[in-house]
Amino acid sequence: MGTKSVVDLMESSSEVHFSGVYMDGIEQRNAGAEQPTTSATDMNKQPFVIGVAGGAASGKTSVCDLIIQQLHDQRVVLVNQDSFYHNLTEEQLIRVQDYNFDHPEAFDTEHLLRVMDKLKCGQAVDIPKYDFKGYKTGVFPARRVNLADVIILEGILVFHDPRVRALMNMKIFVDTDADIRLARRIKRDTADNARDIGAVLDQYSKFVKPAFDDFILPTKKYADIIIPRGGDNHVAIDLIVQHIRMKLGQHDLCKIYPSLYVIQSTFQIRGMHTLIRDSQTTKHDFVFYSDRLIRLVVEHGLGHLPFTEKQVITPTGSVYSGVDFCKRLCGVSIIRSGESMENALRACCKGIKIGKILIHREGDNGQQLIYEKLPKDISDRHVLLLDPILGTGNSAVQAISLLLKKGVPESNIIFLNLISAPQGVHVVCKSFPKIKIVTSDIEIGLNEDFRVIPGMGEFGDRYFGTDDDQQVLLPSQ
Numbered sequence: 215m216g217t218k219s220v221v222d223l224m225e226s227s228s229e230v231h232f233s234g235v236y237m238d239g240i241e242q243r244n245a246g247a248e249q250p251t252t253s254a255t256d257m258n259k260q261p262f263v264i265g266v267a268g269g270a271a272s273g274k275t276s277v278c279d280l281i282i283q284q285l286h287d288q289r290v291v292l293v294n295q296d297s298f299y300h301n302l303t304e305e306q307l308i309r310v311q312d313y314n315f316d317h318p319e320a321f322d323t324e325h326l327l328r329v330m331d332k333l334k335c336g337q338a339v340d341i342p343k344y345d346f347k348g349y350k351t352g353v354f355p356a357r358r359v360n361l362a363d364v365i366i367l368e369g370i371l372v373f374h375d376p377r378v379r380a381l382m383n384m385k386i387f388v389d390t391d392a393d394i395r396l397a398r399r400i401k402r403d404t405a406d407n408a409r410d411i412g413a414v415l416d417q418y419s420k421f422v423k424p425a426f427d428d429f430i431l432p433t434k435k436y437a438d439i440i441i442p443r444g445g446d447n448h449v450a451i452d453l454i455v456q457h458i459r460m461k462l463g464q465h466d467l468c469k470i471y472p473s474l475y476v477i478q479s480t481f482q483i484r485g486m487h488t489l490i491r492d493s494q495t496t497k498h499d500f501v502f503y504s505d506r507l508i509r510l511v512v513e514h515g516l517g518h519l520p521f522t523e524k525q526v527i528t529p530t531g532s533v534y535s536g537v538d539f540c541k542r543l544c545g546v547s548i549i550r551s552g553e554s555m556e557n558a559l560r561a562c563c564k565g566i567k568i569g570k571i572l573i574h575r576e577g578d579n580g581q582q583l584i585y586e587k588l589p590k591d592i593s594d595r596h597v598l599l600l601d602p603i604l605g606t607g608n609s610a611v612q613a614i615s616l617l618l619k620k621g622v623p624e625s626n627i628i629f630l631n632l633i634s635a636p637q638g639v640h641v642v643c644k645s646f647p648k649i650k651i652v653t654s655d656i657e658i659g660l661n662e663d664f665r666v667i668p669g670m671g672e673f674g675d676r677y678f679g680t681d682d683d684q685q686v687l688l689p690s691q
């Protein structure tokens with residue numbers, strides 16, 4: 215049987231060979247060992263880095279090509295780990311059949327790190343092209359790459375070194391059945407690399423398979439996303455591209471506004487967002503998961519308050535050098551949705567004073583300040599302004615303008631949201647560059663009714679239970 219038919223046969227029957235818990239063709243790992251690596255601080259300037267690992271011939275390059283195709287409007291640079299193979303010495307070349315190309319030490323990881331560092335800082339770099347036939351770089355001209363919005367780093371062992379992993383904002387593992395990988399490898403190495411099938415099989419059993427088991431498979435646990443069936447898995451690739459686009463939106467906003475902080479996304483947080491955004495979620499669950507997310511946003515917001523250093527004596531008689539919380543604080547909720555955030559703030563800050571602002575909204579810009587009740591000494595306090603949704607930014611501007619009028623310094627205001635539309639972020643950050651915004655997600659935008667999309671509907675109605683048709687009849691009715 216020719217190799218073509220072996221591959222074709224295996225490809226066509228591949229779906230029945232996979233095991234494990236896969237969700238709609240894409241397995242999302244509960245990132246227990248390592249958290250997904252997007253953070254507010256590292257999102258400020260640098261490109262978004264995606265790592266793609268998996269066994270040889272699992273379809274890594276094919277998956278990357280598809281992602282790049284779909285991200286056509288972004289500047290994407292693909293970096294292959296192959297480019298960083300050590301060149302073989304004369305001696306090693308003579309006994310190439312004994313050389314292990316699948317061992318972590320086969321790669322010049324220091325060189326890879328230098329190149330990635332430069333790329334992340336926006337410097338131009340030369341990436342070598344590896345010659346699989348000659349077992350060396352330098353035969354083909356190096357590829358000069360410049361500024362990138364997205365860097366995709368792919369290779370069998372890109373999750374092996376923790377320093378390389380630490381560069382990545384998103385990690386994908388391409389999970390393809392071992393038989394299929396072998397079949398593709400035989401085809402590739404005999405056809406493209408003009409190798410003898412016997413040598414290919416020897417290399418496979420001596421080095422490739424053991425290295426997969428010892429070095430590559432153990433790194434699967436670091437993946438944020440595992441793709442079964444590689445490039446054939448269009449659903450997974452579409453979801454990944456959608457996620458990257460969403461992250462790039464945040465990424466761009468965080469690059470423009472250093473005062474915007476999007477809390478680090480984990481699959482726990484995504485799970486909570488999935489629940490509160492689902493129109494079918496019950497009121498009870500909506501409140502429960504909103505409260506969990508609000509608590510995270512509040513805790514994150516408190517992390518931006520100033521502190522003073524403080525030393526205490528522990529029960530062991532030792533000195534602990536810590537910090538003291540900022541004392542002059544207050545919350546201000548924008549009625550009514552903002553009131554949903556008060557409990558979390560009270561739970562974190564014992565006895566905190568909370569003021570209120572009511573702004574009546576008509577359409578996009580008919581905002582009118584109706585009511586305010588604020589602590590008298592508010593100008594001496596740091597203010598945590600509470601509103602779960604930042605949409606057009608008009609209510610926020612009204613509320614912030616009132617605080618400034620009351621003498622609160624702009625830099626003393628931290629605006630806490632669950633979700634924020636880019637339009638609102640632009641308005642607030644441009645008008646008040648010293649205010650910090652802390653949010654758990656950036657939205658796609660606003661619809662024609664100025665509602666946030668994808669959003670979560672009328673937050674106040676869903677949270678306070680006024681969105682159902684059921685009317686409570688008062689005794690007099």
Ligand SMILES: Nc1ncnc2c1ncn2[C@@H]1O[C@H](COP(=O)(O)OP(=O)(O)O)[C@@H](O)[C@H]1O
Pocket residue numbers: 225268269270271272273274275276277398399402443444445446
């Ligand atoms: N879904 C697929 N069906 C058939 N052949 C594939 C598929 N994905 C990849 N291949 C082929 O298998 C070989 C290895 O794929 P590649 O994407 O280069 O894998 P990797 O980069 O993981 O080594 C290539 O020759 C490619 O054309």
Ligand SMILES: Nc1ccn([C@@H]2O[C@H](COP(=O)(O)O)[C@@H](O)[C@H]2O)c(=O)n1
Pocket residue numbers: 269270271272274275296299315316345346347349350369370422
């Ligand atoms: N001279 C070389 C260098 C590497 N290999 C094999 O390539 C595989 C990695 O490349 P992928 O695109 O498949 O990820 C790896 O399994 C090496 O054994 C080689 O055969 N010859």
Ligand SMILES: [Mg+2]
Pocket residue numbers: 274275
């Ligand atoms: Mg490849």
